[in-house]
Ligand code: AP5
């Protein structure tokens with residue numbers, strides 16, 4: 001018996017031109033332009049973005065706007081961990097001990113979470129990784145997980161913001177966010193130190209692969225968003 005599998009992918013950026021059939025759907029059906037394709041090579045056409053940058057640089061803020069525009073699946077390990085804490089799961093309780101001190105949660109815990117999340121979104125046209133990878137070990141693991149799917153990281157965009165601006169933003173957010181790691185300046189400074197020691201080497205990893213690009217992360221949210229979109233659109237072409 002011969003069976004055919006049809007995959008429907010959303011292409012909001014109109015960047016993927018070479019599929020066999022283009023279908024116009026009503027405007028209120030998530031996104032007006034969709035493509036039906038017949039080839040597994042599409043996996044290689046997934047667009048996988050890492051939004052990189054220190055605590056408070058605007059990764060979460062920009063991610064919200066980017067997933068709306070590009071239809072990527074947003075994977076924030078910080079958000080996933082906070083959901084575990086809110087659900088009072090054993091994983092959440094273990095993670096909280098590290099997060100409250102501004103330390104990183106062990107690699108195997110976050111890599112496992114990302115592995116599960118990738119499996120839960122087999123339909124994704126691409127992923128937006130926010131706050132992951134944060135160590136070189138996580139970056140190597142992510143490369144392998146994507147390779148198993150016949151895919152890879154397309155682009156790493158790093159938001160550059162001065163430390164004083166970051167402290168100001170996080171203390172300000174701490175007044176209303178309920179995030180225990182935003183309330184004390186010493187914990188915030190500890191997060192920066194961890195970022196420099198553990199996470200900055202991840203930039204080197206992606207620079208070697210020529211996938212890394214810095215973006216000025218200060219200014220209005222919309223101006224930064226426009227710059228980020230320009231970098232993505234250029235890469236998608
Ligand atoms: P996580 O939740 O990832 O936090 P973070 O990286 O410390 O970053 P933030 O979420 O604080 O900042 P953001 O860059 O998202 O900025 P945002 O848009 O919110 O991680 C928390 C903890 O979880 C870690 O410390 C660790 O313990 C653990 N963890 C998470 N991932 C892990 C991993 N992979 N491995 C190990 N452990 C992990 O903006 C910040 C504020 O600024 C907001 O109030 C916002 O409104 C404001 N703002 C944004 N843009 C602007 C702008 N342009 N101008 C002015 N204000 C702005």
Ligand code: MG
Nearest residue numbers: 059060078131
């Ligand atoms: Mg965030």
